[in-house]
Amino acid sequence: MSPMAGGGEERRAGPRSCPSGVCREGSALLGVMTGGGRLAYLPEPVFVDRAFADRLDAAGRPEMRYRFTEPCAEAACAQWTGTACGVIDHILDDPDATDGTDVAQDGGALPVCGIRRDCRWFAQRGAAACGVCPTVVADTGGSATYRSTHG
Ligand code: SF4
Numbered sequence: 001m002s003p004m005a006g007g008g009e010e011r012r013a014g015p016r017s018c019p020s021g022v023c024r025e026g027s028a029l030l031g032v033m034t035g036g037g038r039l040a041y042l043p044e045p046v047f048v049d050r051a052f053a054d055r056l057d058a059a060g061r062p063e064m065r066y067r068f069t070e071p072c073a074e075a076a077c078a079q080w081t082g083t084a085c086g087v088i089d090h091i092l093d094d095p096d097a098t099d100g101t102d103v104a105q106d107g108g109a110l111p112v113c114g115i116r117r118d119c120r121w122f123a124q125r126g127a128a129a130c131g132v133c134p135t136v137v138a139d140t141g142g143s144a145t146y147r148s149t150h151g
Helices: 050-059 086-093 120-125 127-135 142-150
Strands: 028-033 039-047 066-071
Touching: 039 127, 086 120, 086 127, 120 127
Parallel strands: none
Antiparallel strands: 028 039, 028 066
16 A cells, blocks of 8 residues: 555546545545544545455455545446436435434534545535545445445
8 A cells, every 4th residue: 555646636637536436456545434433534545455455355344444435437337327426415315314423523624535626526515525424334335335335
């Protein structure tokens, strides 16, 4: 693993970042789920290499215990609605989708997550996305992340 290049607030060229990606070589570790059920974000995502991905896989269900970020696949992802990510819309628009902890707990401050300038969810829903983001578990990863976990 090595830290991703960060710094600056300029939007990079290229795809937006999915904040609920899969544990695999080439993705990056976004944060670690705490015992309190909220994600502790790394200041900057850390690249996941093959060895690290294999170790987390061997321990079982890495997307239950961590969150990963990778480029938003848009139309190649089953969660893509055609114009947007269906995951964050579902979370924010379905009152039963969260456990009631869907507000920032630090006086309204947004999490320091390291991908905001490129984040798909933030681009789509702004600060409201960041309010629920720490509670999201991407258990199964890939194209069925949120719906598979929360049915
Ligand atoms: S905290 Fe906000 S900007 Fe950061 S990953 Fe979550 S939704 Fe995206």
